[in-house]
Amino acid sequence: MSVAALIVAAGRGSRAGEGIPKQYRELRGMPVLSRTLPAFLAHPGISHTVVVIHPDDRALYEDSVAVVPSPGPKLLRCARGGQTRQDSVRSGLEALAGLEPEYVLVHDAARPFAGRDLIDRAIAAAARWGAAVPGTPVTDTIKVIGDQSEVLATPDRSRLRAVQTPQAFRFSLLLDAHRRAASAGLHTFTDDGALTEWAGLPVHVFDGDTGNIKLTHASDFQEAERRLKGETMAYVTRLGTGFDVHAFGDGDHVWLGGIRVPHDRGVLAHSDGDVILHALTDAILGALADGDIGTHFPPSDPQWRGASSDQFLAHAVELVAKRGGIVDHLDTTLLCEKPRLGPHREAMRQRIAEIAGLRLDQVSLKATTTEKLGFTGRAEGIAAQAAATIRLPEVSA
Structure with missing residues (x-):
């Protein structure tokens, strides 16, 4: 045949x-x-x-x-x-x-x-x-x-x-x-x-x-x-966490997870103030034991004024690759009363996956209120906490 x-x-x-x-x-x-x-x-x-x-x-x-x-x-x-x-x-x-x-x-x-x-x-x-x-x-x-x-x-x-x-x-x-x-x-x-x-x-x-x-x-x-x-690489798994917070200010939108979300307030920030991407960046840097977002992108540097935060996350992922490592999973929780995450969740997950070069099932995104308690409960600001799991080549002592 x-x-x-x-x-x-x-x-x-x-x-x-x-x-x-x-x-x-x-x-x-x-x-x-x-x-x-x-x-x-x-x-x-x-x-x-x-x-x-x-x-x-x-x-x-x-x-x-x-x-x-x-x-x-x-x-x-x-x-x-x-x-x-x-x-x-x-x-x-x-x-x-x-x-x-x-x-x-x-x-x-x-x-x-x-x-x-x-x-x-x-x-x-x-x-x-x-x-x-x-x-x-x-x-x-x-x-x-x-x-x-x-x-x-x-x-x-x-x-x-x-x-x-x-x-x-x-x-x-x-x-x-x-x-x-x-x-x-x-x-x-x-x-x-x-x-x-x-x-x-x-x-x-x-x-x-x-x-x-x-x-x-x-x-x-x-x-x-x-x-x-023909190698079988030995890896060590590392977990890093990150947290970011910004106060609300004048404006008509906020950036969350790389997506522009309409809102009746903006945020006070040196860059675009994307708390989700900032927290994820810090989580990866934490897993690498390589400082924090302010170390790599100091707010005193005018080139980062109004900068899109996707480049911060992409930089952190690139650092993992340069170490021969792999990003396994990214998980974030948004803390705020408003805006609502639900209508934008999947678009944010997709955008985070694109920035980090991951599959969609490697990106988790959740939200919670603080039951009207604290600055987020009073709608004075917005916060996010994140965790990143990575694997790095095991180095002999």
Whole structure:
């Protein structure tokens, strides 16, 4: 049977931090894409491989292919990516259509650890079912939440799977589903299994590989580097706490968690007065035993007057990375009578996760009043307390 591989490499990878797209960043001296391709090019069951790239990345792509050992005739001319991942996959499928492969495996370029066994299972699953995705058991309890962060349901995790790539399909089936979705004006599917489900076709799950990680955040790159070195890094866990408070003053908004929140007061502060981001910054610095926010950004320095506090938190996270560490979790409690946190909680969590390069489930945000007691109870100011859990490489005495 004829099997083609489609490698999706057109994304921007913004969650991995600033710089070139993550699929072209180096891992142990080679671009990520250069480490992803060989498993597919060397597999005897795959006849052709096409990579879908962003139009601006041609030089980066060519540099990556140049260091792939013996790419050979299996590697076809790259295809031009689209505005969304779905558009990019369809572009790759159209590029393969003239070859009429029987099956196709769709794989993310940012998963450089897909091994031969996983590819074997993907090909077998495509032949057996026509549409199949690799999945691994979910070990955490999952909650379905509502608009106010209330728990709506707790699914049985024995029936849940975390889905990976390569996803495997009968070629004609997947191409038809993509064409139908495009004709319907749908362009936002981020998973080919989900698009195939939308098309009304059954999708099956085969065994994935827990080592088949996707490089999404900066910490994923650090872990991948250690894995390629064959090292098992010993870490020590550290906990830091932070607290910040600002008095209310004239104004019509406050900054909280990186979000501008309308309010009938402003805050008196040298920077933008974001107590949540300030407390989180101090918590990380505390875990590092590296002073406090005033040490790194002294209020006597005029350059920080009115400064956006996202740069303070980003700086603290960068210090962890420079020490070879990983930020595991950030937790904050806001103390105030007003404004209400609820309507803005998820936007704040998302913004904090973006600044720190974390997943959303690594950011917790809560609020409480002080039962009308103290300066917060009298609505004279606002405060936040935070905790940060990090891991640092263990240093021998």
